[in-house]
Amino acid sequence: MRTVIVFLALIGNVGLSAQTKKAYNAIFSGVPWFDDKGNTVSAHGANIVKDKGKYYLFGERHNDTSNAFVGFNCYSSADLYNWKFERIALPLQASGKLGPNRVGERPKVMKCPSTGEYIMYMHADTLGYVDQFVGYATAKNITGPYTFHGPLLYNGKPIKKWDMGTFQDKEGSGYVLLHGGDIYKLSTDYKSISEQVNKAFERGFESPAIFRKDSLYYFLGSDLTGWERNDNYYFTATSLKGPWIKRGFFAPQGTLTWNSQTTFVLPIEGTKETTYLFMGDRWSFPKQASAATYVWQPLAVSGYNISLPGFKEAWTVDQKTGVGSSITVKGEAIGAGDTGITYTGNWKQDTLAGKSSDEKGAIVSFTVKATQIGIFGLARPDGGYAGIVIRNSKGETVLTSNVDFYSKYPVVLLKFMGPVLKKDTYTVTVSVLGERWWWKEKSGRLSGSKGHYVSVSSVVISE
Numbered sequence: 001m002r003t004v005i006v007f008l009a010l011i012g013n014v015g016l017s018a019q020t021k022k023a024y025n026a027i028f029s030g031v032p033w034f035d036d037k038g039n040t041v042s043a044h045g046a047n048i049v050k051d052k053g054k055y056y057l058f059g060e061r062h063n064d065t066s067n068a069f070v071g072f073n074c075y076s077s078a079d080l081y082n083w084k085f086e087r088i089a090l091p092l093q094a095s096g097k098l099g100p101n102r103v104g105e106r107p108k109v110m111k112c113p114s115t116g117e118y119i120m121y122m123h124a125d126t127l128g129y130v131d132q133f134v135g136y137a138t139a140k141n142i143t144g145p146y147t148f149h150g151p152l153l154y155n156g157k158p159i160k161k162w163d164m165g166t167f168q169d170k171e172g173s174g175y176v177l178l179h180g181g182d183i184y185k186l187s188t189d190y191k192s193i194s195e196q197v198n199k200a201f202e203r204g205f206e207s208p209a210i211f212r213k214d215s216l217y218y219f220l221g222s223d224l225t226g227w228e229r230n231d232n233y234y235f236t237a238t239s240l241k242g243p244w245i246k247r248g249f250f251a252p253q254g255t256l257t258w259n260s261q262t263t264f265v266l267p268i269e270g271t272k273e274t275t276y277l278f279m280g281d282r283w284s285f286p287k288q289a290s291a292a293t294y295v296w297q298p299l300a301v302s303g304y305n306i307s308l309p310g311f312k313e314a315w316t317v318d319q320k321t322g323v324g325s326s327i328t329v330k331g332e333a334i335g336a337g338d339t340g341i342t343y344t345g346n347w348k349q350d351t352l353a354g355k356s357s358d359e360k361g362a363i364v365s366f367t368v369k370a371t372q373i374g375i376f377g378l379a380r381p382d383g384g385y386a387g388i389v390i391r392n393s394k395g396e397t398v399l400t401s402n403v404d405f406y407s408k409y410p411v412v413l414l415k416f417m418g419p420v421l422k423k424d425t426y427t428v429t430v431s432v433l434g435e436r437w438w439w440k441e442k443s444g445r446l447s448g449s450k451g452h453y454v455s456v457s458s459v460v461i462s463e
């Protein structure tokens with residue numbers, strides 16, 4: 001059992017179960033997160049609002065079967081690592097534009113300074129994406145429930161565009177951003193548009209997000225490839241009215257924004273530093289609820305340069321000082337002669353790492369004494385879904401999860417990081433589901449994985 005006796009550098013054992021509040025002590029990217037109840041955090045296309053010292057995360061609630069709107073979720077956190085499920089902030093409506101068999105995406109909440117109300121904006125659409133507009137909903141309390149009011153109007157008309165974002169400037173003005181680069185200023189009550197301040201300047205440029213540092217505005221967005229990843233890029237300007245100057249990619253070209261799509265940038269202001277939290281989505285249709293993950297990275301900002309120079313699997317941010325620090329998550333390779341690991345079905349040694357299988361029902365399992373368990377694997381163009389089950393020493397299931405092994409380019413990544421569990425001996429099974437990420441883009445083009453491979457390369461545990 002040499003192989004799975006490995007160490008997890010700096011991942012401390014906080015000794016609490018998944019049902020308690022502190023399950024994580026870092027921001028992990030590219031792995032499913034579990035909330036205070038042990039459920040997968042489902043909040044994509046999200047934004048974060050800091051209110052009375054707490055962070056509130058609003059995002060798309062998904063299921064694993066269809067793209068139809070099922071509501072927007074709200075979670076809260078004090079540290080950005082551990083998320084408490086608050087409620088479905090905007091539920092599926094009985095009928096209408098956010099009723100059954102519609103699409104609702106990219107919810108963004110801002111507090112209106114003049115009324116004190118919380119206003120949520122979103123992209124509403126048909127399942128085929130042919131009736132898009134920016135809608136809004138309001139609530140007295142930040143967690144909701146929000147009341148949906150239909151389209152946000154400009155000169156009495158809806159804004160018929162799809163990807164949207166929001167930006168609140170220092171003096172409290174609110175803006176709605178649209179794909180292509182349109183920027184609209186909100187009225188003082190945030191319930192209509194008073195003025196268009198910038199016209200679209202770019203084809204595509206989806207998932208728009210703006211943040212500001214000093215007197216410079218940064219406008220981030222993605223290329224137009226549906227849920228498939230691409231190299232996202234940005235513009236800068238000294239005024240929201242432009243002119244916007246194209247600055248290029250902000251993650252190394254070819255990493256496809258470290259396999260993610262922009263949704264929001266949150267400045268975390270501390271006594272020493274401001275850390276700019278880049279929030280990206282790693283989509284995974286159809287398993288958007290269980291297997292789509294979050295790529296949250298500290299954005300380096302210097303003059304007009306912004307970058308995500310290296311992918312941080314785990315990092316921390318000090319809520320007092322604002323200082324971000326990296327954490328190294330180390331694992332030990334699972335070798336061919338390892339005795340503590342059982343392979344059932346057809347597994348082959350990989351050239352890059354570990355063993356792989358695309359045989360539905362094939363299983364790799366291991367038993368470890370641990371409080372936290374992580375798994376590294378090879379994400380690949382023909383990667384598929386794995387089902388992970390963790391059982392305790394009594395044989396009871398304590399956690400189930402789906403993990404997506406797809407990436408357009410092969411790369412070994414942390415694919416799973418469970419929450420901190422009670423000290424016990426756990427048996428982990430990773431099984432090949434024989435299913436994969438795929439999506440038919442608006443253009444009709446098919447994207448996603450070409451196979452069903454699951455490749456496990458190493459395991460990390462915290463005892």
Ligand code: GLA
Binds near residue numbers: 441
């Ligand atoms: C893009 C958009 C998403 C969603 C998908 C659907 O990725 O940014 O919000 O609309 O397309 O294809």
